[in-house]
Amino acid sequence: MSATMTEEPAAGTVVQRSPFALTIRRFRRDRASLVALVFIGFLVIFAACAPLIETAMGHSPIEQYRDTGLSDMGLPVAPNVEFPLGTDHLGRDVLVRLAYGARVSLLVGVFASLAASLIGLVVGVVAGYVGGAIDMVLSRVMDLVMSVPFLLCALALVSVFGPSLELSVSVIVFFSWTTVGRVIRAEVSSLRRREFIEASRSLGAGPLSIMIRDILPNLSVPILIYTTMMIPSSVVFEATLSFLGLGIVPPTPSWGGMLADAAGNSIYLVAWWLVIFPGTALLLTTLAFNILGDGLRDALDPRSAPARISRFKKKSRQAGRG
Amino acid sequence: MSNFLAKRLLFSASVLFALSLFVFLLFYIAPGDPARVIAGDKATELQLVQIRSNLGLDRPIYEQYLQFVGKALQGDLGFSYRSQQPVAKLIVTRIPATVSLVIGGVIFWLLIGIPIGIMSARDPGGWRDRLGQTIILVGLSFPTFVLGMLSLYVFYFLPRQAGFTLFPPGGYAPFLKDPLIWAWHLVLPWTTLALVTAAIYARLTRGNLLQVMGEDYIRTARAKGLSERAVLLRHGLRSTLTPLVTQLGADIAFLLGGAIVIEQIYGLQGVGALAVQAVQNQDRPIIIGVVMLGGLFIVITNIVVDLLYAVLDPRIRH
Numbered sequence: 046m047s048a049t050m051t052e053e054p055a056a057g058t059v060v061q062r063s064p065f066a067l068t069i070r071r072f073r074r075d076r077a078s079l080v081a082l083v084f085i086g087f088l089v090i091f092a093a094c095a096p097l098i099e100t101a102m103g104h105s106p107i108e109q110y111r112d113t114g115l116s117d118m119g120l121p122v123a124p125n126v127e128f129p130l131g132t133d134h135l136g137r138d139v140l141v142r143l144a145y146g147a148r149v150s151l152l153v154g155v156f157a158s159l160a161a162s163l164i165g166l167v168v169g170v171v172a173g174y175v176g177g178a179i180d181m182v183l184s185r186v187m188d189l190v191m192s193v194p195f196l197l198c199a200l201a202l203v204s205v206f207g208p209s210l211e212l213s214v215s216v217i218v219f220f221s222w223t224t225v226g227r228v229i230r231a232e233v234s235s236l237r238r239r240e241f242i243e244a245s246r247s248l249g250a251g252p253l254s255i256m257i258r259d260i261l262p263n264l265s266v267p268i269l270i271y272t273t274m275m276i277p278s279s280v281v282f283e284a285t286l287s288f289l290g291l292g293i294v295p296p297t298p299s300w301g302g303m304l305a306d307a308a309g310n311s312i313y314l315v316a317w318w319l320v321i322f323p324g325t326a327l328l329l330t331t332l333a334f335n336i337l338g339d340g341l342r343d344a345l346d347p348r349s350a351p352a353r354i355s356r357f358k359k360k361s362r363q364a365g366r367g
Numbered sequence: 368m369s370n371f372l373a374k375r376l377l378f379s380a381s382v383l384f385a386l387s388l389f390v391f392l393l394f395y396i397a398p399g400d401p402a403r404v405i406a407g408d409k410a411t412e413l414q415l416v417q418i419r420s421n422l423g424l425d426r427p428i429y430e431q432y433l434q435f436v437g438k439a440l441q442g443d444l445g446f447s448y449r450s451q452q453p454v455a456k457l458i459v460t461r462i463p464a465t466v467s468l469v470i471g472g473v474i475f476w477l478l479i480g481i482p483i484g485i486m487s488a489r490d491p492g493g494w495r496d497r498l499g500q501t502i503i504l505v506g507l508s509f510p511t512f513v514l515g516m517l518s519l520y521v522f523y524f525l526p527r528q529a530g531f532t533l534f535p536p537g538g539y540a541p542f543l544k545d546p547l548i549w550a551w552h553l554v555l556p557w558t559t560l561a562l563v564t565a566a567i568y569a570r571l572t573r574g575n576l577l578q579v580m581g582e583d584y585i586r587t588a589r590a591k592g593l594s595e596r597a598v599l600l601r602h603g604l605r606s607t608l609t610p611l612v613t614q615l616g617a618d619i620a621f622l623l624g625g626a627i628v629i630e631q632i633y634g635l636q637g638v639g640a641l642a643v644q645a646v647q648n649q650d651r652p653i654i655i656g657v658v659m660l661g662g663l664f665i666v667i668t669n670i671v672v673d674l675l676y677a678v679l680d681p682r683i684r685h
Contacts, residue, residue: 185378192382192617192669194624194661197642198389201654204646205393281510285628288512289643301512308516308632311536314524324513332508339504 071344078340081333088330092147099145104128104138106145107296111136121316131318133306139322142298146323149299150330153210154280157217161279162272164222166264169229170256174237184230187223195220196285203291213292217282225271232267236260266345274338277331284327300327375673379666386662387439390655391432444656449648454656458638464539465637467549468556468629469622473615475561476568481611483565484572485599491577499569506566515559515632522555537634556633560626564618571614575607608679616672623668624661 062070072078091098099105114122114136124131130139172183199216206212236242237260245259286292287301288308295302300323306312307319410418419425423434438445444454487499519536526533534555542549579585580603588598627639634640638657645653 185381188378189382189385192665193386193389194621194658194665196621196627197624197658197661198386200627200642200646201390201393201658204649204651204654277508284510285512289627289631291646304512304516308512311519313516314520317520320513320516320520324510324517327510327513328508331510332504335504335508 068344072340075340075343077336078344081336081340084329084333085337088147088333089151091144092151095141095144095148099141102129102138102141104141106141106298107137109135109137114138121312121319123316124318130322131316133303133319134310134312134316135306137296139303139318142303143300143322143326145298146300146303147326149210149293149297150280150283150327153214153217153283154276154330154334157214157221157279157283158272158275160214161218161222161275162225162268164218165225165227165271166229166268168222169226170233170260170264172226173230173233174252174256174260176234176237180230180234183226187226187230190220191223193220199286200289200291203286208286208291208294210293210297213283213286216286217279221275221279221282224275225268228267228271229264232264233260236263270338270342270345273334273341277334277338280327280334281331371677372673375669379669382669383659383662383666386658387436388432390658391435394651394655395428395431439659444659445652447653448650454652457641457653458656458660461636461638461641463541464635465623465626465630465639467539467542467553468560468626468635468637469619471550471553471557472560472564472622472626473619475557476565477615479561480565480568481572483569485576485604487569487573488576488580489599496573499573503566503569503573506562506569509563511559511563511628512632514563515556515629518555518559519632537632539635539637556629556635559632560622560629567614567618568611571610572604572607575610576603579603579606609676612672612675612679616668620661620665620668623664624657 095106104110110132113127114132116122121134121136122128122132128138128140130143133139133142168183168187172180195216199220202216203212237255242255242259245255250259283292284299284301284304287299288305290305293299293302295306303323304320304327307316307323313320416425423431426434442455444458446453447457450457483499483502487496487503490496522534523532523536535552537556538552540548540552576599580599585598585602588602589595593601624638626635626637627643629635630637630640631643638660642654642657644650645657
């Protein structure tokens with residue numbers, strides 16, 4: 046940074062910047078997003094290092110340390126040297142479980158969002174490009190999925206197939222692809238009327254080639270933004286399912302499951318660390334991804350940035366008021 | 368107008384049809400034998416056959432589906448496997464708690480969300496906007512159950528340790544018995560529900576106001592000498608009502624089908640809690656009933672929202 050600072054030309058001269066450079070510049074000025082990105086980086090390292098933490102602490106995430114991890118009364122032990130974040134109601138190490146739980150949250154959050162985006166992308170492109178009856182059917186299907194009570198349907202599915210990681214991911218994907226689908230459909234149906242598509246067609250390109258080579262690159266910005274914004278809701282969705290006992294099967298650690306354990310018998314009322322640590326981890330994770338999503342939108346798509354009103358607009362607003 | 372409503376009604380009907388098909392097929396293909404659940408492990412084969420024929424489980428699938436739909440249309444949702452009571456009756460006893468939760472929650476979140484949105488939109492980029500945006504982000508990110516557990520800890524447990532009862536730990540007290548006790552039990556659930564939902568309304572209000580305030584008719588309103596306050600409240604806010612009503616309809620419908628998480632945390636015996644218990648007990652008729660009820664609420668609020676549209680937006684009437 047300092048090298049480019051010294052090369053910065055005198056005021057008044059015009060510097061040519063590529064769109065990518067401009068995006069990076071906008072993003073770097075957004076301190077909140079940078080902090081969020083750093084936090085996500087640390088979270089990924091924390092999750093990746095779960096086995097290392099396990100070895101360092103000498104505690105397995107599912108073993109119950111009834112001698113050292115529970116008080117004489119059988120209550121969880123507060124944070125101490127042996128258990129830095131305390132133990133839960135079964136005498137298990139909260140720190141180690143938190144690290145393994147981070148893996149579940151991140152994996153489910155990211156993979157479910159990617160899968161949902163992919164489905165939404167395919168459906169959206171087909172509906173938007175082909176149009177006509179196919180568009181109508183696909184759009185109605187999206188409306189239908191959106192107006193279904195998804196948590197109740199998730200309950201029904203779990204009651205039949207039993208809770209599992211795969212089912213959680215499928216449920217999340219099934220109920221979240223429609224947001225991307227709608228956005229992409231709208232984008233594509235306006236893109237396909239543009240001249241460059243016509244040019245491509247007159248050069249002999251088939252529909253598949255146009256969809257993939259001409260339209261797809263133009264969708265990278267909404268895809269990136271909406272996938273990022275879907276991650277926090279997927280993380281919360283998974284945690285909610287686990288909290289209700291419908292997600293990850295115990296004793297596998299997950300943040301929602303840890304909070305459910307804490308809520309059971311109201312044990313967290315005498316052991317605050319059982320709700321503070323997983324609760325904060327969950328809150329900070331969703332917050333970080335939400336901030337990042339907002340930051341990416343502002344950086345990649347300055348037109349949509351409602352956060353900052355342009356100087357010109359502000360002036361005219363004041364003029365209008367006067 | 369009538370064309371618009373007809374289309375919407377058709378869509379509502381298809382939502383209900385899809386849901387009924389979903390739950391029916393789900394439980395038809397499900398592993399496990401309902402007769403076994405009802406009769407228990409000691410039942411003889413003859414008893415099982417008898418129960419199946421009583422329930423119509425030995426008939427072809429389309430007949431079973433038609434019978435299910437026909438009965439559901441008359442409000443007959445079958446009997447609970449566990450308690451043998453009619454599902455419809457079980458659900459009806461749970462509705463007051465859920466409706467109480469949702470009504471109070473809606474009022475609270477509108478009172479919190481819309482003012483924050485207005486505050487943000489009046490000062491775009493300023494410190495009040497940044498404050499509003501921060502509140503919105505935190506609200507959007509807070510998982511409901513984390514907030515619920517924290518508020519129980521702070522407002523129930525800590526005061527009780529100090530020796531007085533500020534709020535009850537949960538439960539539902541009927542409104543007709545004593546409205547004050549009823550409200551006292553619901554303050555924490557209402558606030559929790561409102562705080563996690565208000566952010567969406569604040570964001571919607573802000574976004575729409577910012578967009579609308581640049582329109583020509585707002586300039587006209589200013590030019591004719593209206594105060595900024597009057598412009599904002601009478602002309603600006605009016606046009607943000609339509610998206611707010613849409614969102615409100617979706618949220619109310621969703622929650623009436625069971626504010627599952629909040630009911631679970633605060634021990635409210637509402638529809639959502641019933642569904643969770645039914646899943647734990649493998650009580651399929653109740654699950655089917657609750658899902659269908661959720662669908663019905665969605666359809667009803669859809670229709671109400673559509674009618675409100677016509678009232679709010681004169682363009683739809685023509």
